[in-house]
Amino acid sequence: MSETTKTHDWPQPYRLLDAEPYWEALADERLTYQRCGDCEQAVWPAHSFCTHCGSAELAWVRSAGHGTVYSHSTIMRGPTPVWAGIAPYTVGFVRLDEGYFLFTQIDEAPDTVEIGMEVSVRFVRRGEQVLPVFARVAPGREA
Numbered sequence: 001m002s003e004t005t006k007t008h009d010w011p012q013p014y015r016l017l018d019a020e021p022y023w024e025a026l027a028d029e030r031l032t033y034q035r036c037g038d039c040e041q042a043v044w045p046a047h048s049f050c051t052h053c054g055s056a057e058l059a060w061v062r063s064a065g066h067g068t069v070y071s072h073s074t075i076m077r078g079p080t081p082v083w084a085g086i087a088p089y090t091v092g093f094v095r096l097d098e099g100y101f102l103f104t105q106i107d108e109a110p111d112t113v114e115i116g117m118e119v120s121v122r123f124v125r126r127g128e129q130v131l132p133v134f135a136r137v138a139p140g141r142e143a
Contacts, residue, residue, distance in 0.1 A: 009082050010127035019046035021060045026130045029123045031063040033100050044100035065121030067096040067134070074110040094119055094134050105133040112136070 013023075025032040034043040036050040037057035049056050072092030078084030090106040090113050106113050107122070119134035 009080075010129070013129060013131075018048050022046055023129070025060070025062070026123070026132065029130060031065045031121050031132050032060050033063055033096070033098065034058045035061050035098075042096075042098050042100040044102065061098075063096055063098055063121075065096075065132070066137070067094045067102075067119060069093075069106060069113060069115055069117045069119060069134075070095045070101060071115065072106055072113050074113075102132070105131075107133045107135045 022032055034046055035041070035058070036043055036052060036055055037059055038055035039050060039053040041050065041052040043050055043052070043058060047058070050058060070093040072090050074088050074090045075083070076088045078087040078089075083089075088110050090108065090110050091104065092106050092113070093101045093103055094106070095101050106119065107124075118137040120137050121132045121134055123130050124133050125131075
């Protein structure tokens with residue numbers, strides 16, 4: 001289920017043509033990425049060719065939405081009033097189990113976020129856009 005943030009004036013992402021299937025999937029609360037049909041590597045961010053082998057045989061596939069925190073930083077003071085409304089907040093790179101990295105918000109208390117922490121995706125609405133954020137996998141639960 002999506003969480004709707006009631007704060008207005010969220011900046012909206014610039015939607016590049018190569019990534020349009022990603023944004024369309026997010027609207028349906030699905031996290032997707034590209035996989036090369038030739039070398040089978042995950043490709044992210046979206047491209048019109050494989051960044052590993054140069055092939056144009058890319059397909060959009062659904063991510064399970066599980067991974068680990070690779071790096072993180074906590075923003076103590078939001079750069080605009082809308083971001084200040086949720087500060088402090090943590091952002092960072094999550095290494096997804098499928099083999100790609102996603103820069104995202106990590107929705108946990110800042111002092112509890114750790115490198116290597118297992119996380120899973122959930123979705124929030126910010127303005128007109130649904131976005132993926134990640135939260136800790138509860139102990140005893142599979143990712």
